[in-house]
Amino acid sequence: MRVGIYGRHLNDSFVPNIQELFNTLRMFGWSVMIYEPFFASLKDRITMDTEPLFFNKHAEIWGKIDLLISIGGDGTFLETIHIVRDSGIPVLGVNTGRLGFLASTHKDEIREVLQFIQEDKYRLQSRSVLTLETKENLFGSTNFALNELTVHKKDSSSMITIHAYFGDLYLNSYWADGLIVATPTGSTAYSLSCGGPIMVPGSRSFVITPIAPHNLNVRPIVVPDDRTIRLKIEGRGNEEFLCTLDSRSVTIDSSIELHIKKAGFELNVVQTDNQNFLNTIRKKMMWGLDSRN
Secondary structure: OEEEEEEOOOOHHHHHHHHHHHHHHHHHOOEEEEEHHHHHHHOOOOOOOOOOEEEOOHHHOOOOOOEEEEEEOHHHHHHOHHHHOOOOOOEEEEEOOOOOOOOOEEHHHHHHHHHHHHOOOEEEEEEEEEEEEOOOOOOOOOOEEOOEEEEEEOOOOOOEEEEEEEOOEEEEEEEEOEEEEEOOHHHHOHHHHOOOOOOOOOOOEEEEEEEOOOOOOOOOEEEEOOOOEEEEEEEOOOOEEEEEEOOEEEEEEOOOEEEEEEEEEEEEEEEEOOOOHHHHHHHHHOOOOOOOO
C-alpha cells in the first residue's frame, strides 16, 4: 500500500497519535509520501526510520499513492479534493478538530482503522462534487467544491437579490443576505446552520438554501443534480458580491452569471464497518440522547 499524508498544522497534544500513525505504517510496510509543508512542522517532533517522499501539488501523487490520509478537521479534509481531484484516490479523514463530519476517524482509532484497511475490511463511499462554470473562469482549474457554493453580500448592510434558474426554468428571486447551493456532503455544513435539510450521501441532489431571506415563507429546496443551476445577482447601491467555493472566495459583480452543476467525478471516502453517515450524524448531533439525564 502506498499512502499519502496531508495536513496543515498539528497541535502538540496530537503528536503521540501521529507518531503511532507512522509507527503503524512502518509496521505494515506501507510506503509514505507527505505533503512537504506539513512535514516541515512535524520533523522535529516525530521520529521516522527513513526519509519520506514529498509532494506539494496534485500532479505529484497521481499514480504514486493508493490512499490519502487527511490529518486535521473538516476544513483540512475539504482541501484534499484539490489534491486528489478526479484521480479516484480514496481519502481517509483523521480528526484533530472538534466536530468532524468528514474527518470521522478519532485520534484514538488510528491503529484500529489502519488495521481494518490492511485486512481489506473497509468500503468506499462516493461523495458528489459540484463545479462552477463562468465565462471569467473565476477559480481557474480548481472550480469545484465538495461542500457548497455560496454567494453573499459584501461590505453592505443591504440585502441582495439572487435570481435563480433550474435548468431552463425560472425558480425564484431571493431577497436575502446570500444563497447557498450545497451537495449532500455540504448539507451538514453552512446550509444546515441556515435551516437547510440533512441529505444522505448518494442522494443525487443539491439543496438551495437562502441566507437570512427577507420573505419568511421562502424555504430551502432540494433539486436533482442532473441540471444546471444558474444564478444572477444584483444589489441596491452595491455592485460587488462574494462568491465562495468551500473556503475560497472571490469578488464578483452583477455582470457575472454563475452556472453550478454536478462535476464529472466524485470523491471516494474510506469508511470501515463501524463507520457510516448515520452513526456520525447521531454522534455529532447527539440524537437519541435524553437531555433530562
